[in-house]
Amino acid sequence: xxxxxxxxxxxxxxxxxxxxxxxxxxxxxxxxxxxxxxxxxxxxxxxxxxxxxxxxxxxxxxxxxxxxxxxxxxxxxxxxxxxxxxxxxxxxxxxxxxxxxxxxxxxxxxxxx
Amino acid sequence: xxxxxxxxxxxxxxxxxxxxxxxxxxxxxxxxxxxxxxxxxxxxxxxxxxxxxxxxxxxxxxxxxxxxxxxxxxxxxxxxxxxxxxxxxxxxxxxxxxxxxxxxxxxxxxxx
Numbered sequence: 001x002x003x004x005x006x007x008x009x010x011x012x013x014x015x016x017x018x019x020x021x022x023x024x025x026x027x028x029x030x031x032x033x034x035x036x037x038x039x040x041x042x043x044x045x046x047x048x049x050x051x052x053x054x055x056x057x058x059x060x061x062x063x064x065x066x067x068x069x070x071x072x073x074x075x076x077x078x079x080x081x082x083x084x085x086x087x088x089x090x091x092x093x094x095x096x097x098x099x100x101x102x103x104x105x106x107x108x109x110x111x112x113x
Numbered sequence: 114x115x116x117x118x119x120x121x122x123x124x125x126x127x128x129x130x131x132x133x134x135x136x137x138x139x140x141x142x143x144x145x146x147x148x149x150x151x152x153x154x155x156x157x158x159x160x161x162x163x164x165x166x167x168x169x170x171x172x173x174x175x176x177x178x179x180x181x182x183x184x185x186x187x188x189x190x191x192x193x194x195x196x197x198x199x200x201x202x203x204x205x206x207x208x209x210x211x212x213x214x215x216x217x218x219x220x221x222x223x224x225x
Contacts, residue, residue: 034212043203043216089155093212099169101213103155
């Protein structure tokens with residue numbers, strides 16, 4: 001049962017372009033939405049995160065856009081660089097005492113020079 | 114400051130063998146968790162712990178056991194390995210009210 005749907009599965013972007021990865025969720029109890037970046041052979045690394053009471057959060061070239069009514073959120077990577085080539089995962093944290101994370105299926109991003 | 118340390122990095126097991134994946138963190142985090150990562154399926158939660166002596170099941174717990182005798186360590190035990198447990202395993206830790214910000218380097222397990 002996939003509670004967080006992520007698309008696309010893979011993405012090729014030219015250097016300097018904008019990379020956009022989308023996620024949709026079903027459970028309105030989710031209270032925190034992080035994005036992770038993973039390089040081959042490494043563990044995921046927390047990249048940026050947003051709470052549902054905020055519509056946008058920007059950190060450097062990375063921006064999360066959040067649409068609470070549509071239950072969708074997306075990651076935008078501006079001025080994409082070859083060093084951004086990695087797998088990106090969205091996630092949603094359940095509310096309550098345990099705050100378990102549910103991950104999307106991942107997007108493999110390749111930025112061509 | 115080591116963060117989250119997982120051992121071993123690679124392991125090959127025969128069907129039916131048992132083994133323990135080790136995970137240790139030095140940040141005094143209350144919450145620790147184990148995930149498995151399979152192609153096209155993202156990361157799925159196996160077991161988690163909110164503190165020493167407290168563990169609970171995640172999304173895919175069958176075939177795995179955990180214990181948490183100290184804050185620092187959270188080992189994952191495979192009781193009788195099966196080919197379906199071939200995967201990459203990640204351990205993570207965080208403060209109880211936070212989100213997974215610290216992952217280990219992973220253990221690539223192959224069961225033949």
